Amino acid sequence: MSEPQPSYSSADESRRSRSTAIAAVACVLLSLPFLVLGPYLLNAKARIELRCQPGGVCLLVHTSWLTQDEVARFAVADIQDVKVERTRSARRNRVPIFRPMLVTASGEYPLFYQWATEESEATRVEAQVQQFLANPGDAPLEVVRDDRNASLRVGGAFTGAGLLLLVGTAWLTFRTRAHLRAERASRPG
Numbered sequence: 322m323s324e325p326q327p328s329y330s331s332a333d334e335s336r337r338s339r340s341t342a343i344a345a346v347a348c349v350l351l352s353l354p355f356l357v358l359g360p361y362l363l364n365a366k367a368r369i370e371l372r373c374q375p376g377g378v379c380l381l382v383h384t385s386w387l388t389q390d391e392v393a394r395f396a397v398a399d400i401q402d403v404k405v406e407r408t409r410s411a412r413r414n415r416v417p418i419f420r421p422m423l424v425t426a427s428g429e430y431p432l433f434y435q436w437a438t439e440e441s442e443a444t445r446v447e448a449q450v451q452q453f454l455a456n457p458g459d460a461p462l463e464v465v466r467d468d469r470n471a472s473l474r475v476g477g478a479f480t481g482a483g484l485l486l487l488v489g490t491a492w493l494t495f496r497t498r499a500h501l502r503a504e505r506a507s508r509p510g
Contacts, residue, residue: 338500352486359480362388365432365472371423373397373453373462381423381430386469386476390459392430397457401428403450406445410436419443423450434468 366383373379379400381393403422409415418436421443422429433448437443446464453462 322458329484330463333373338504339496341493341497345490345497348486348490348493352483352490355479355483355486359476359478359483360387360480362472362479365434365469365476366469367388367462367472369432369434369466371450371462373400373457375458375461379462384469386473393425393427395425395427397454399439400450400454401425403447403454405440405447407440410438421446421450432464433466435471475484 363386366385366388368384369384370384371379372382374397376397379393379395379397380391383390383392400423404422404424406420406422408418412417416437416438417440419440419442420436421432423432432446433443446466449464450462453460
């Protein structure tokens, strides 16, 4: 003998459509922080470019995965110095960290987005800029530091999670509509 199959009442169908609708709304609400933080993190201006033409102007540009901003435009004569800032990281082991700073008549500008753990990286940029300042008419100066990979990993993961939650929302919305149709069809005429 087989067991009798349970029959679903209209109350069960009503609960199903209500449950999937609540889950769809929850997925939308859960996706919002991911969809806000993901692009925000992808927009970290972590690529820094300094380009100077011999006897011309220097252009300092910050670039993210989404946008690019011109930070400063100044004459080569406005560059006063380049120095390496030294400090200790905030982590427990307190390792020394370094960042080259361009000193101009209009202020100081960092040439690295993230502090370097190797002093040679910062001093190499310092030497490159000082060599250009010693002979500004010889060759153009181009300093590029790209630290965007960290923002791509984290921002991409956040954006991807938000998009997956939106796909789940679409599926739950489709299921809610199917449950509502079944609920309407099961109602007595």
